[in-house]
Amino acid sequence: MFSNNLAPDLKHGLSCILGINKSLDAGRYLGLPSLVGRSKKIIFRHIQDRLYQKLQNWRKRPISIAGRATLIKAVAQAVPVYYMSVSFPANFIHFAQLGSGIPLPCIYNQGFRDFTAFNVAMLGKQAWRLVSNPTSFVSRIYKAKYYPRGVFMEARLGNSPSFLWRSLWHSQLVGNSSSNSWNIDMISRIFSARDRDCILNLPPPSGLEPDRIIWHWTSNGVYSVKSSYRIIMERLVQNHHFFIDDDWHRIWNADVPYKARYFVWRALRGVLPTRLSLHSRGVQISPLCPLCERNLENSWHTFVGCPTTTPVWIETGIWTDINSLLGEVNSFTELGFRLLRNWPKIIGDQFIMILWSMWHRRNDIIWNDGPRDPNW
Ligand SMILES: [Zn+2]
Numbered sequence: 001m002f003s004n005n006l007a008p009d010l011k012h013g014l015s016c017i018l019g020i021n022k023s024l025d026a027g028r029y030l031g032l033p034s035l036v037g038r039s040k041k042i043i044f045r046h047i048q049d050r051l052y053q054k055l056q057n058w059r060k061r062p063i064s065i066a067g068r069a070t071l072i073k074a075v076a077q078a079v080p081v082y083y084m085s086v087s088f089p090a091n092f093i094h095f096a097q098l099g100s101g102i103p104l105p106c107i108y109n110q111g112f113r114d115f116t117a118f119n120v121a122m123l124g125k126q127a128w129r130l131v132s133n134p135t136s137f138v139s140r141i142y143k144a145k146y147y148p149r150g151v152f153m154e155a156r157l158g159n160s161p162s163f164l165w166r167s168l169w170h171s172q173l174v175g176n177s178s179s180n181s182w183n184i185d186m187i188s189r190i191f192s193a194r195d196r197d198c199i200l201n202l203p204p205p206s207g208l209e210p211d212r213i214i215w216h217w218t219s220n221g222v223y224s225v226k227s228s229y230r231i232i233m234e235r236l237v238q239n240h241h242f243f244i245d246d247d248w249h250r251i252w253n254a255d256v257p258y259k260a261r262y263f264v265w266r267a268l269r270g271v272l273p274t275r276l277s278l279h280s281r282g283v284q285i286s287p288l289c290p291l292c293e294r295n296l297e298n299s300w301h302t303f304v305g306c307p308t309t310t311p312v313w314i315e316t317g318i319w320t321d322i323n324s325l326l327g328e329v330n331s332f333t334e335l336g337f338r339l340l341r342n343w344p345k346i347i348g349d350q351f352i353m354i355l356w357s358m359w360h361r362r363n364d365i366i367w368n369d370g371p372r373d374p375n376w
Contacts, residue, residue, distance in 0.1 A: 051075065066262040121228035127152065127168050128223035131213055142168070153213075250340050254349050260356040267299055267355060268333045274298050290366050299332040302362065303355055316354055318347065 002011045014020075054075045063071065130139045130152050146165055147155035157169050187196050214221030217231055251265050266272050275297040279287035289297040291308045303309060304322065313319035321339060329335040336355075340348045 066259045117232040118229055120232060121225045123167055124228045125225050254352050256349050256352050260352055263356045264352045268336050270299055272299055274302055303358060
């Protein structure tokens with residue numbers, strides 16, 4: 001297939017050289033558009049349409065928040081991933097609809113994909129193919145057009161790059177593939193000044209195999225999207241101001257129903273819709289605890305501070321452990337993680353279920369006028 005800018009006789013000549021009898025119309029291949037024009041909105045609108053179609057059947061059903069999370073992972077993430085696995089648009093999805101209001105570490109810790117990072121990791125796979133298989137047809141075409149006298153790693157974006165080249169270029173890896181000399185820039189970035197000087201004083205290995213590019217984060221040195229995505233996300237998350245450095249896997253690996261894991265994740269993230277939280281967001285509601293009606297209701301009060309919770313902890317036999325930490329921690333999140341670290345797994349799992357039950361009891365009292373007796 002050819003661009004509309006190409007003269008008909010050139011199209012014909014190239015078709016003869018390449019052995020193509022007839023140039024294809026810009027239709028779809030494997031359900032995806034064959035040509036990417038200037039308007040990306042039009043080209044990618046079908047992804048929106050497909051998501052919309054898939055979600056139509058779900059719209060009328062009431063779904064729990066844990067169910068919605070599963071739905072997002074199973075449908076909303078799967079459709080664009082299919083697209084990215086066979087094509088390579090750069091940053092074509094800004095996952096505002098899913099990600100807005102959810103801090104990046106939450107997305108990561110909870111199993112949602114960050115699509116920008118995932119997109120870059122997928123692009124890296126295409127770039128890796130160019131680098132590791134320079135004699136392939138597509139590699140030779142890109143080299144002839146964009147870096148005829150150099151290598152992919154050092155190629156420049158150029159003046160009017162195509163959409164696909166711009167996408168690939170975004171994932172450009174850093175390296176020096178065949179110079180038989182030290183890459184001083186890279187060594188300076190990676191090593192301390194002392195180590196850098198020691199390395200540069202050594203003669204680079206010669207007479208052995210020619211240099212080749214290896215991927216540092218897999219054992220066999222071959223690029224993988226999974227390892228790339230993990231590295232990108234770890235860097236992004238650790239630089240994020242919402243980052244809470246704790247063992248979230250402990251929550252997700254608990255032997256409790258998924259809804260309880262999801263609930264405790266929200267509680268430790270501090271995103272439960274407590275009355276204080278709702279009130280501070282402008283909801284016309286009293287910020288006081290609906291059980292004792294004396295103190296502001298936040299996560300700490302809901303699970304520890306409220307006098308109605310103490311009998312629950314005493315009854316379940318873990319009050320002593322909780323009480324011993326009350327003077328040492330500053331938040332419910334810190335208390336929760338300290339307790340989960342200290343306890344054997346089975347006690348931690350019980351703790352998670354108790355938190356979940358307490359929240360349900362609270363809701364039962366508010367919405368169904370349930371029993372206020374903590375020994376329910
Ligand atoms: Zn209370």
